[in-house]
Amino acid sequence: MRILLVEDERRLSNVIKKGLEEDGYAVDTAFDGEEGQFMAESESYDLIILDCLLPKFDGITLCKNIRKKGHKTPILMLTAKSAIEDKVLGLDSGADDYMTKPFSFLELRSRVRALIRRTSRDSTTTLTVADLVVDPLKHTVERGGKNIAFTPKEFSILEFLLHHKDEVVTRTMVTEHVWDYNFEGMSNVVDVFLANLRKKIDKNTSKKLIHTVHGVGYKISEVA
Numbered sequence: 001m002r003i004l005l006v007e008d009e010r011r012l013s014n015v016i017k018k019g020l021e022e023d024g025y026a027v028d029t030a031f032d033g034e035e036g037q038f039m040a041e042s043e044s045y046d047l048i049i050l051d052c053l054l055p056k057f058d059g060i061t062l063c064k065n066i067r068k069k070g071h072k073t074p075i076l077m078l079t080a081k082s083a084i085e086d087k088v089l090g091l092d093s094g095a096d097d098y099m100t101k102p103f104s105f106l107e108l109r110s111r112v113r114a115l116i117r118r119t120s121r122d123s124t125t126t127l128t129v130a131d132l133v134v135d136p137l138k139h140t141v142e143r144g145g146k147n148i149a150f151t152p153k154e155f156s157i158l159e160f161l162l163h164h165k166d167e168v169v170t171r172t173m174v175t176e177h178v179w180d181y182n183f184e185g186m187s188n189v190v191d192v193f194l195a196n197l198r199k200k201i202d203k204n205t206s207k208k209l210i211h212t213v214h215g216v217g218y219k220i221s222e223v224a
């Protein structure tokens with residue numbers, strides 16, 4: 001899951017980015033309206049977090065511009081304290097939710113999850129394939145009733161595969177959704193993570209769930 005954060009207060013931006021990354025999201029940051037719009041249009045995001053007051057042009061204008069171009073990405077607006085008009089404007093402009101500053105990270109995290117869940121194709125709480133059960137809210141993974149420990153990044157990749165159950169997912173799709181804009185890693189990093197995922201999920205079972213589609217990518221499915 002990939003998030004764009006447009007917030008000009010560097011300290012707040014860093015705190016939000018760090019917290020969301022610990023939850024396994026890839027987070028790109030922009031610091032003014034213009035930069036935010038450029039990134040929103042050039043990349044594909046699962047959620048956009050927008051501050052209302054930004055240099056160059058404000059978050060409400062940015063939100064309207066994004067909607068005008070037909071992007072349906074959920075947008076969470078951050079507004080100044082008790083600025084009731086900001087909230088109304090924010091929702092009128094096509095934002096899906098808003099939060100008033102100051103807010104706690106815990107509150108932000110639950111709003112982020114709710115928005116991503118609301119718009120993801122699978123509206124049920126848990127994601128499953130065969131006897132594999134993943135709970136995005138509790139961050140748990142079970143196979144055959146047995147709990148398996150996952151790092152945030154591994155979890156994020158697994159969640160992405162499950163959102164595309166029975167479909168082929170390319171390495172580029174995984175990279176774009178799980179790592180941020182500044183990511184420059186080994187070219188085989190996705191393969192390394194997938195190998196770990198396999199070890200955790202498919203080792204010692206006769207029914208393999210993660211399949212390699214040669215020359216293309218990966219697929220999570222009950223059938224190869």
Ligand code: CA
Binds near residue numbers: 008052053
């Ligand atoms: Ca601001």
